[in-house]
Amino acid sequence: MDLDAYVAEHNAEWLRLDELSRRRKLNAAEADELVALYQRAATHLSLIRSRSPDPILVARLSRLVLAARNALTGAPSFSLATVGRFFTHTFPLAAYRAWPWWCGVATAFSLFTFGLMAYIAANPEVAGYFLTDDQIQDLVNSQFEDYYSQYLPQNQFLRVWTHNAMLTGEVLASGVIFFPVVYLLFQNALNTGLIGGVMIAYGRGDVFFGLIIPHGLLELTAVFVGAGVGLRIGWSWVAPGPLRTRGRALAETAMEGMLIALGLVAVLLVSGLLEGFVTPAPLPNIIKDFIGFLVWCAFLAYVFVLGRRAQLEGATTGIEGEVPQEALPTA
Known part of the structure; x- marks a missing residue:
């Protein structure tokens, strides 16, 4: 895998995912886009981990995926049951x-x-x-x-x-x-x-x-x-x-x-x-x-x-x- 080429190809998607994950409110189209970008970023993370595990890029994508997941599902709240x-x-x-x-x-x-x-x-x-x-x-x-x-x-x-x-x-x-x-x-x-x-x-x-x-x-x-x-x-x-x-x-x-x-x-x-x-x-x-x-x-x-x-x-x-x-x- 040519890591530099891979980053250049998908960097715009990752930046867009980061932008949407930071927004407090999304309309329907933006929510659908966030889900699609989250799924694609998770795929990218999995591929990079298995084929070219650059630690800096893995850390960046892991942060993006976690942030997007929290934006979709909400951050977990404190629970005495937990x-x-x-x-x-x-x-x-x-x-x-x-x-x-x-x-x-x-x-x-x-x-x-x-x-x-x-x-x-x-x-x-x-x-x-x-x-x-x-x-x-x-x-x-x-x-x-x-x-x-x-x-x-x-x-x-x-x-x-x-x-x-x-x-x-x-x-x-x-x-x-x-x-x-x-x-x-x-x-x-x-x-x-x-x-x-x-x-x-x-x-x-x-x-x-x-x-x-x-x-x-x-x-x-x-x-x-x-x-x-x-x-x-x-x-x-x-x-x-x-x-x-x-x-x-x-x-x-x-x-x-x-x-x-x-x-x-x-x-x-x-x-x-x-x-x-x-x-x-x-x-x-x-x-x-x-x-x-x-x-x-x-x-x-x-x-x-x-x-x-x-x-x-x-x-x-x-x-x-x-x-x-x-x-x-x-x-």
């Missing part, structure tokens, strides 16, 4: 579809972390390669425990919520090139295993698990979901399947990933509340751990029960009102 459906169908379904990925990440992370924790607990001198004696004593005697009470609960909640949301966003977005996810997970597993091993070696294992379990189960699971989804996005362009192009596979999987990222913001809000208000609370550790365990189990049940139900019902993760790629005219 929000409710997101949390009862869309998010759990998207997370359920990706469960082999994030469960695999959780398994690898846990094996490495607990293995390192056990090794350092049995060989405390190894911690000396990472921390000085003063740092170890400070960590064991006060630093780890004081971390969860050094800020007011509401400040600690907002602090960890934004931090964990950033970390989860990083592992999800960087999954497309694989290696940053592995590095970020390794770094966090190393820190957790090292601190846990030191605390256990010096007889403070009860403090470590008593303070990390209430929020850590849900918090780490959210990070695992983000990392697993990120790796799934990356794998989509490596192995797109027999019926999809690499670009289409990446776009579809990334769209699901963005929906999961949106849902994880709410999940991390809950874990932030636990860390801000439950972890430092003057309650026995067993009670705080039980609260964290119940919330974690509730999240897993939410994903696997509602996600599986949505899949059996034939629900999709598409945005309401979106025109699927296969529905666009191609000739």
Whole structure:
């Protein structure tokens, strides 16, 4: 396809489509013209995507097609029903579809972390390669425990919520090139295993698990979901399947990933509340751990029960009102 010639041939139609899409009122003839130009622009977009996917031109035509569709159908309005459906169908379904990925990440992370924790607990001198004696004593005697009470609960909640949301966003977005996810997970597993091993070696294992379990189960699971989804996005362009192009596979999987990222913001809000208000609370550790365990189990049940139900019902993760790629005219 000669892209320059194609643009020169159809540019006047695209400009006319843009003009009609911006008008607030159209007469009958102009409305018919808008429909015809919209259909033709959608065809042009499909052809360019499949034969000569110039990113700038694809972006321009995508904007034109979306603007024309909104002019024809009206922009979608806010609806509580749509929000409710997101949390009862869309998010759990998207997370359920990706469960082999994030469960695999959780398994690898846990094996490495607990293995390192056990090794350092049995060989405390190894911690000396990472921390000085003063740092170890400070960590064991006060630093780890004081971390969860050094800020007011509401400040600690907002602090960890934004931090964990950033970390989860990083592992999800960087999954497309694989290696940053592995590095970020390794770094966090190393820190957790090292601190846990030191605390256990010096007889403070009860403090470590008593303070990390209430929020850590849900918090780490959210990070695992983000990392697993990120790796799934990356794998989509490596192995797109027999019926999809690499670009289409990446776009579809990334769209699901963005929906999961949106849902994880709410999940991390809950874990932030636990860390801000439950972890430092003057309650026995067993009670705080039980609260964290119940919330974690509730999240897993939410994903696997509602996600599986949505899949059996034939629900999709598409945005309401979106025109699927296969529905666009191609000739």
